[in-house]
Amino acid sequence: MEQIKTDLLVIGGGSGGLSVAAGAAQMGADVTLLEGHKMGGDCLNYGCVPSKALLAMAKRAHEGSTVKFVAAKEHVARVIATIAPHDSVERFEGLGVRVISNYGTFLSPTEVQAGDRVITARRIVIATGSSPLVPPIPGIDSVPYDTNETIFEQREAPGHLLIIGGGPIGMEMAQAHRRLGCEVTVIEGEKVLGKDDPDAAAVVIEALRAEGIEIAEDALAAEIRGQPGAIDVTAKDGRVFAGTHLLVAVGRKPNIERLNLDAAGIETTRAGIKVDASLKTSNRRVYAIGDVNGGLQFTHVAGYQAGIVIRSALFGLPAKVRTDHIPWATYTDPELAQVGLTDGQARERHGAKLEVARFDYAGSDRAIAEGRTAGFVKVMVVKGRPVGATIVGHQAGEHINLWALALANRLKMSAVAGMVSPYPSLGEVNKRAAGAYFSPRLFDSKGVKRVVGLVQRWLP
Ligand SMILES: Cc1cc2nc3c(=O)[nH]c(=O)nc-3n(C[C@H](O)[C@H](O)[C@H](O)COP(=O)(O)OP(=O)(O)OC[C@H]3O[C@@H](n4cnc5c(N)ncnc54)[C@H](O)[C@@H]3O)c2cc1C
């Protein structure tokens, strides 16, 4: 066995692991990175990148271009190949990282084996991500099915795609496939996009239904029967959904099987590896970031957590994660984006102190000009500061950036209201929402009217 001593060992070369490795190596640490499968992890190979590339082709088809299903999939492969060099072994070796293309397994609290090498590290970061959860629904193994790990490889268009799960993966894939000419049925056990504001989710659901997607809620998949090309999913309440192909998108499970965490004294919960606010596991020299710790499962969260670990592991500085400023977006058309608390969560937390400012896309001249009037901005405000924002509508994922900035820096509503937005930009919806917060104070106030009356009497 070859023995390696390193400052920082990173296990997993996806969104989180690559961010830690690149940052730490460029700051002068001796860094070793283990990746057992594909550099770039889920986001590049089976997640964000292929899903957005497929949605982009689907959008073109929806707008009238002729897009063959196979051509859309080739576009997906090209996009991955274009981005891949950025996450490649070569690039990371160029940054000074020792990359080992193998899976890591703990031998002890400070040693990890990868193939025929044993690595001892001062600090270890676990960033092994998550995998699709495939629940043991009776009959599931009797039919072929896809997950996010296989669907982007399929070159043949499904005639009728059944999707179990109406979360972000289910809804993005539903719209992409529908727009590329497939029949699509979404079978959701509870509520579609259930982690989001229900009024906002309703806007997405209505738009997708209008495009011909069948969406069934409160339809927990309980049994699957059939054969290749003819699949039936039966819901708990007896409803039967028939299709030709099946996609399972019902959530994630943490990638911990290969790690032998017991040998390292690392505790887990059902969601993933247990971490404290500084992302340390129950073994104080080991951190866990990204999907594997079972928190919010997004690429930008893995990247944010990488920064926290660098601060703590490289500089020995105290660093704690925040979650109150984390945004997310579902890239259906219309998009749905959130940062901070939803209306429901804010009401529960702040009660009567909560004020909700709302502006509808229908009031935006640009949205009218573009024919994109479905949607709204809702801002949850407590004592003059936003504590959450929900946007559903055209480019909501872009517009949420402003509120992400406001929440990250604890800005006041007056900061957004004081911004001058170019007219007629769609982003003006944010300023108008801030305006909606102040307008009752300005226009419905007897005090303001009295002051204006007085001043007008005395002004020359
Ligand atoms: C279809 C889909 C669409 C998505 N879209 C978005 C989106 O639009 N925006 C967004 O923010 N997020 C999106 N996500 C979520 C995003 O992909 C994840 O949150 C992100 O990839 C998590 O990063 P990570 O570093 O934790 O894990 P990953 O990126 O998955 O990386 C983990 C890596 O660790 C490797 N590994 C596992 N075990 C070991 C081991 N023992 N030793 C060595 N290596 C190991 C794996 O091979 C993998 O490469 C999407 C996910 C899916 C599935």
Ligand SMILES: NC(=O)c1ccc[n+]([C@@H]2O[C@H](COP(=O)([O-])OP(=O)(O)OC[C@H]3O[C@@H](n4cnc5c(N)ncnc54)[C@H](O)[C@@H]3O)[C@@H](O)[C@H]2O)c1
């Ligand atoms: N745009 C984005 O940022 C984006 C896109 C895709 C995925 N992601 C990330 O990946 C994660 C996983 O996505 P996901 O959509 O798989 O998971 P999810 O947990 O968000 O949604 C899964 C859905 O499946 C439903 N479900 C579970 N069991 C069921 C059953 N037996 N029958 C019918 N429905 C059932 C659940 O009620 C839930 O609504 C997301 O939470 C998110 O963190 C992000």
